[in-house]
Amino acid sequence: MSASFERGVNSFREVMDAPIASFFSSCVHCGLCADACLFYTETGDPKYTPIYKLEPLKRLWRQEYTLLGKLASLAGLSKPITDAELAEWSELVYDSCTLCGRCTVACPVGNDITYMVRKMREGMAAAGHAPEGVIEATRKTIEQGSPMGIQLKAFLAQVKGQEEETGIEIPLDKAGVDYLVIMSSMEILGYPEYLGSLARIFKQAGLTWTVSSEAFEATNSGIQIGVSDIAREIVLRVVNAAEKLGVKYVISPECGHAFTALRWEGPNLIGRPYKFEVVHVLELLDQLRRAGKLKTVGKTDEPLTLHDPCQIVRRGGVVAEPRNLIRMVASDFREMEDSGMYNWCCGGGGGVSANHRAEELRFTVFKRKKRQIEGTGAVTMVTACANCRNVLEEGLERYHMDTKMIGLTELVAEHLKEDEQA
Amino acid sequence: MSDMELLLWARGPGLQGAVAVFVAGMALRLIEIYSLGRKRDLSPARPGNGGAGWATIITRSIPHKELLRTTYLTYILGYTFHIGLFVTLLLFAPHIQLFRGVLGFxxxxxxxxxVDAVALVSIAALFGMLAYRLYHPVKRFLTTFGDHAAWLLTMLPLLTGYLAFHHLLLPYTLMLAVHILSVELLLVFMPFTKLVHVATIFISRWYNGDMLGHKGARL
Incomplete structure (x- = not known):
């Protein structure tokens, strides 16, 4: 894919739709979105105001999609967007936006700014202004099938490791089962115990499931960089494997953007609905809990808090489930200030954690999460996104905090009633 | 042209022309928006949130406490001004008479x-908003010529109405004519400035709520 300014501008034209036109029309420059964005609140720099991150897209809209703008252009009263400008905006669109969606729920006129940043990234990537780290992840996805360069061999080694750890066989490429389990790249590399936890939970609940040698990874860097062609290719890999195996459900892992990619963007990317359902692992676990198929013993007494992953909670609608599950196994659960729909991002979503250029900024904005964690007095922080977890662990280390971290599935599995099968 | 002739022009042809531009302009803006269309979302929606778009039109007026804490001044000024403006516009006896003449009821x-007191509060809030816009780093950073123009277009009818009611500054007839002309100016420019949000806010809030509701994250 050769990037050029013209391709970028054409992409801007392609994504322009009625919602975007209504959003730009409605903006009154009140600046409330800045107060909802941790990149502004933690730096105090007005350039990080969410709506400002869209300025080039807004100018193009005004110049080409409004009568007054067209007249102004004809009269030479408005200056066209330039490649240099897009280069300048790369930092705003990629480094200082995690697509967390907090501005979208704050905007009083109802602008879905996150939706627009996601769309704008399509043009930015086409114009060649995506950051190096995210381009690299995307290149690896194309060449090696994985943003982190994970090969099947590495995945199978983790599967074997978890089989040994749990003493439970993990089915591979088993057709006709109900559930297909996929993992985020981060889980495969750093948190394989997620898979072992699922094996134990599913054994107890009596579910039939499998992993696939053709689609084991859910992370979709195409979504983060804003290249729909690649995003489609990555989604199709999962769809093809799932439909070939004939599973009823694909379980989206503890990964925020994987869920967004597979659950919400996927059918639109491939242009048709799936022949299976996508269920987030927390939704499934909560269903099992309600059905009495998830049996735990004891509760941890230590104070414990939850970091809500943006794409799963605010932009995914999975709000009550993690809380139900935590309360099942913890006696001292403490909500953060601004939790749930209004939670603050870890600072590394939306491709920011893969973007080396943004690293210092990411640590700066982590101060918000630091204050939130400290406010709870919790010893352990639970989350349900491997990318959040990795970003949070790096932040905790940077600020010399000794908060422990655990994935929610893993936490539930720790309390699983042993030797009990449904 | 005498003051009375100006007033008669403003109330007659002036008003008709302004309303015509306003209606055509608004129609154009709506066509510009809706003609862009929207792709159908093929991902299965979470059940039970079909009305989320409509609900958001109402619910987005309620600031959430998390946001209110840091941005209360924007909300207080915004609310005060908007309520004051609508009370003045819709509940002042001479205005209702005008509406009765046009609408028949x-x-x-x-x-x-x-109403006089409310108008004064609304004017004060509008001045407060201008001061805040010039003072607040984010608002100042975002401000364009259009923001000031919109402020002036909104302020003039309130101010001239207040002056006319109190027989201040200009002879009453002339001030009344100026007041009506200022409303006409507002009507003419409303579709082509950010003031178009009087109509588009319903569209953008609907899309916002619909998209969030589709995913089950209703607010």
């Missing part, structure tokens, strides 16, 4: 001294 008014 009217509604009860508030006592004039009450």
């Amino acid at each position: 009217g509604w009860p008014s508030l006592p004039s001294p009450v």
